[in-house]
Amino acid sequence: MSAQAIADEKTIADEDVVDVYGERVAVPGLSGWLRTVEERGYVVIPDWLDAERTRRLREDLRRDVNPVRELLPPHRTTVRAHNLLAKTRCVDDLVCDPRMLALIQGVLRDRVQVSAAVLFDLLPGAEAQPLHQDDSIWPIPRPHRPFLMNTVIAVEDFTKANGATRLVPYSHLWHDQKVRQPPAVETVQIEMKAGSLVGWTGAMWHGGGANTTQESRMAVNLNFNLAFLRQQENQYIGVPREEVAKMPQRLQRVLGYQGGYSAAGPGMVDLRDPLLMIDKIRFGYDVNGAGMPKLDSKPAGRAEAPRRADE
Numbered sequence: 001m002s003a004q005a006i007a008d009e010k011t012i013a014d015e016d017v018v019d020v021y022g023e024r025v026a027v028p029g030l031s032g033w034l035r036t037v038e039e040r041g042y043v044v045i046p047d048w049l050d051a052e053r054t055r056r057l058r059e060d061l062r063r064d065v066n067p068v069r070e071l072l073p074p075h076r077t078t079v080r081a082h083n084l085l086a087k088t089r090c091v092d093d094l095v096c097d098p099r100m101l102a103l104i105q106g107v108l109r110d111r112v113q114v115s116a117a118v119l120f121d122l123l124p125g126a127e128a129q130p131l132h133q134d135d136s137i138w139p140i141p142r143p144h145r146p147f148l149m150n151t152v153i154a155v156e157d158f159t160k161a162n163g164a165t166r167l168v169p170y171s172h173l174w175h176d177q178k179v180r181q182p183p184a185v186e187t188v189q190i191e192m193k194a195g196s197l198v199g200w201t202g203a204m205w206h207g208g209g210a211n212t213t214q215e216s217r218m219a220v221n222l223n224f225n226l227a228f229l230r231q232q233e234n235q236y237i238g239v240p241r242e243e244v245a246k247m248p249q250r251l252q253r254v255l256g257y258q259g260g261y262s263a264a265g266p267g268m269v270d271l272r273d274p275l276l277m278i279d280k281i282r283f284g285y286d287v288n289g290a291g292m293p294k295l296d297s298k299p300a301g302r303a304e305a306p307r308r309a310d311e
């Protein structure tokens with residue numbers, strides 16, 4: 001049944017039917033998640049992925065991705081792979097999942113893009129991470145509107161013993177208040193089954209826990225920010241354009257190939273839709289004039305070529 005049909009049948013609340021990149025989608029539970037995030041800064045959603053999808057994800061990540069020891073503290077026994085969208089296609093559907101985009105858009109209340117896509121693996125013996133705010137890497141004075149929303153999808157069970165993420169509930173509203181290390185504040189540890197998702201706003205204090213078990217704690221971390229900001233990972237350089245050219249349009253958009261609300265908005269190229277520059281790879285027009293697509297051209301999608309100004 002289509003999203004609209006579900007909504008029409010009133011099996012789902014109107015506020016749970018939203019527009020995601022031009023498509024109406026029904027996301028049961030959405031409004032509840034958004035209220036929870038607004039109030040306490042985070043939400044945990046069990047069974048985000050079913051057991052089969054989770055098993056495949058784990059297998060595909062192990063096959064495609066070669067995580068390395070992280071360069072940031074704590075240096076030992078946590079391995080990571082940044083720039084995941086260049087390394088594997090197995091998280092594309094997670095990034096473009098309408099439920100994910102509805103959640104992120106709902107929290108940030110605007111156009112969004114992927115900021116970072118990272119594999120985390122806490123190996124046995126991993127030390128706890130200091131509590132921190134992920135939005136502090138953008139030098140924007142506080143208080144500010146939420147501009148970053150983080151998600152972690154557990155690929156393996158998260159337990160207190162294996163280093164489940166620690167969060168400081170309500171701390172997204174503390175603004176300039178700093179947390180002293182070691183933390184003098186109460187944290188909750190997000191124990192969740194593989195396939196579950198935890199999402200929190202960028203201003204929230206949090207950190208990975210310590211892994212005292214003999215098992216790994218693998219997770220996919222997908223962070224999104226407002227589309228007019230710079231992304232944490234430089235996706236334009238990080239993901240080869242030839243690879244971007246092959247992607248479905250929604251993924252290209254989420255990756256950052258989108259303009260603003262007007263032709264001159266941030267992200268445009270020559271007052272044109274930036275995806276036309278990706279089409280350039282495929283259709284080879286001259287960016288300095290001859291054959292440039294008309295100002296209001298639409299990107300080609302996967303089928304037709306853009307209209308040219310000289311046609």
Ligand SMILES: O=C(O)CCC(=O)C(=O)O
Pocket residue numbers: 120129134152163164165166206207208209
């Ligand atoms: O591993 C985790 O649970 C959280 C990691 C984290 O917050 C970070 O690396 O910024």
Ligand SMILES: [Fe+2]
Pocket residue numbers: 132133134206207
């Ligand atoms: Fe973090």
